[in-house]
Amino acid sequence: MAADSKKWLKFRLASILAIFLILFIALLSRAFQLQVLSGEKLKHLAQRQHITTLPIHSERGMIYDRNGEKLAMSVLADSVCADPTRIADPAKVSRQISPILNLDPSAVFKKISEPKSFCWLARKISSQQAAQVEAANIEGIFLIKEPKRFYPNGPLAAHLIGFSGFDAEGLEGLEKKYDKYLKGAPEKLTWARDAKGKKLFLHVEHNPSSKSGSANLVLTIDYRIQYLVETHLKEAVLDKGAKGGVAIVMDPKTGEILALANEKGFNPNNIKGLTSEIWRNRAITDSFDPGSTFKPFLVAAALEEKIVKESDRFYCENGHYTVANRVIREANRKRYGYLPVRDILKYSSNIGSAKIAEKLGRDKFYAYIKNFGFGSKTGVDLTGEASGLLRPAQRWTRVDTANVGFGQGISVTAIQLITAMSAIANGGVLMKPYMVRGFTDKSNHPIKMFAPETVRRVVSPETARRMTAMLTQVVGAEDGTGKRAHIVNVAVAGKTGTAQKFDFKRGVYSSEKVRTSFIGFFPSDNPQVAILVMLDEPQRDKWGGVAAAPVFKNIGEQILNCFKTNIRETPAFEPQPANHLQLVAADQSLVEDMTTLEDEIDDE
Known part of the structure; x- marks a missing residue:
């Protein structure tokens, strides 16, 4: 009996030990599963509960x-x-x-x-x-x-x-x-x-x-020039009761935009409630009939093709010229007899321009318009650029050719207009306008800097020189339409423009609503600055020579005051040759990411 009791006791102890051993092994297995096999998953779950x-x-x-x-x-x-x-x-x-x-x-x-x-x-x-x-x-x-x-x-x-x-x-x-x-x-x-x-x-x-x-x-912009351009443009819009306005300042030799302003402006620190009507950059998005500011490109084409000389005279029909049952009149009911080409520009004769366009011919005129960059985007590095409106030459009638000669029946943007005028200023080369000089890293070491880009030669240096001389008379002569743009002791070349706005509801040009403009450059013998000023629907002084030319003068004078010696003062960031990547202790990851920048921008 005692032996049986001992055996039973041993059996119970062995059973208890076995149970504890099994439990211990189970606990070890579970711990291994939790700590090793499922550790990362459980850690993630815990973090989700305690870490956000x-x-x-x-x-x-x-x-x-x-x-x-x-x-x-x-x-x-x-x-x-x-x-x-x-x-x-x-x-x-x-x-x-x-x-x-x-x-x-x-x-x-x-x-x-x-x-x-x-x-x-x-x-x-x-x-x-x-x-x-x-x-x-x-x-x-x-x-x-x-x-x-x-x-x-x-x-x-x-x-x-x-x-x-x-x-x-x-x-x-x-x-x-x-x-x-x-x-x-x-x-x-x-x-x-x-x-x-x-x-x-x-x-x-x-x-x-x-x-x-x-x-x-x-x-590329200079904040000082930008400030004075915005200031003078705003004053002009208020003074003339205009609906709005645009002004651009460009270096004609490089295509760098030194200032570009729209009126009215807005504060980007507070955009609540603003619409695209306010923030739209009308200098590149809106197209308009250029009016008489287009005449220099007609005359340049005719000179280049040796169709005319400055002294060639055209009969201006005493202010009334009929082309295929369409009557062309001079602005402000002026009456001219015979005018040489230089005076057709100086007095801004519509009839004289129409006759030069007819003599040049539709196809050649169209080709030069395209070469000056009209009808295509300039490629300026801003969003929303329009290409303007230029109908194919095959669709032009005789009336169309005459009308385009004095800037009617074609739509251009402000950036196209100043870029084309800069080609005359710089000796005949169309430059691509641009806003961005380059990129730097956080320490302001250059990563990539852009250089001026030539698009093509449009006219010869000789034609550009002759055009500059005639445009200088538009401003410098006492009876020139652009005399109010004159800057004391500085030779200024330029052209006035007053264009009727097209009334799309009625399908005709308005007799009341106009855009007045002036575009020019200085000094004539070594142009460093080109300026365009355009006022939309001025209620007072509805002529480019009266409304826009003085704004050009004010901006030009103050630019000269800013740069006593040379408009091209040494900039803080020196541009590098095109397609050259400068590395100056720059962030290498940024540099690698920038190498495809030009291709990507061109694709946009």
Whole structure:
């Protein structure tokens, strides 16, 4: 009996040990499964419960003028977010936070009542609002620093620079055109919470593997010239009661745009409520009949083809010329008899121009118009460029040929017009206009700089010289239509223009609505600046020589005051030869990403 009891006791002990051994092995197996086999998965699940990660954008690159003046930059601003899982009373919190952020309480309540750990309430608020949010100290409401685009000069060059949105994407202008290079690599904002849900830390994680780090943009414009152009254009629009206006300043030898202004302007720091009617860059998007500013290109073509000489005389029919049952009259009912070609330009004779066009012939005239760049986009590095309207020569009637001779029946853009005039100024070469000198890295070391680009030769240097001499008389002669553009002690070449606007509802040219313009360059013997001024529907002084020419004069005089010695002062960023990549301790990943820049831009 005693022996049986001992055996039973041993059996029980062995069974208990076996059970414990099995349990121990099971625990070890489970631990191995949790720690080794499923460790990463469980770690991820734990992080999801205690760590929140939010993708955010990094700072965009700076935009500078040619001298290094900041035109667009990024500053840190506060944004408000919420963790609904930590908000015990959504109704109370929505009542507290809504007045501070100027939000609808019901909309806020809906957001913070949803079963998730993150939601935005307001992005990039003012410093005053941020201080109020911080002072309120509401459980579950947080402030996060985000980069915000800031334009330190407000409306200056706004139509060129454009603007970006809340998520740092370029929406208009250069901000949109070069968005890929201005925007930085994506980043992650991470914060952890303890078991009670209290936020422990914030961390911004950069993406070191990305090649799309932000680059800075260096423009061709000079902010000083841009400012005075905008100022004088605005004054002229107000003084003449005009609907709007455009002005462009270009270096005729390089195609660099030194200033480009639209009136009316806007402040890109506050775009709420703005429409495309306000921010549209009309200097490149809108086309119009050029009127008499087109006559120089007709005469240049006729000179180049040796169809006429400056002294050749044309009978101007005493102000009344019939072409295929269409009557052509001189502006302001002027009456001219015989005029030499130089005076046809000086007095801006419509009839004389029509007769030169007839003598040149439809096909040759059309070919020169195309060669001067009309009917095609210039390729300027801005979004939304129009090509104007130039009908094929085969569709021209005799009346069309005569009309185009004095700038009617053809539509051009302001950028086309100043680019073509610059070809006369620089000796006969059409240059591609451009706005961007190049890119730099965050330390402002050049990554890629662009050089002037020749499109083609349009006329010979001799023809350009002869045209310049005649256009100088338009301004310099006491009886020239452009005399109000004269600058003391400076030889100015230019041409006035007054064009009737086409009334699309009635299908005829308006007798009341006009565009007045003046386009010219100086000094005549060594042109360094070309300027175009156009006023849309002025209510007073509806002639280019009276309304637009004085604006040219004012801008020109102040440009000369800015540059006492030479308009081409040494810039902050020296351009490099075309297709040459300069590396000066630059960010190599940025350099690699920029090598295809020109091809991609050309494809857009």
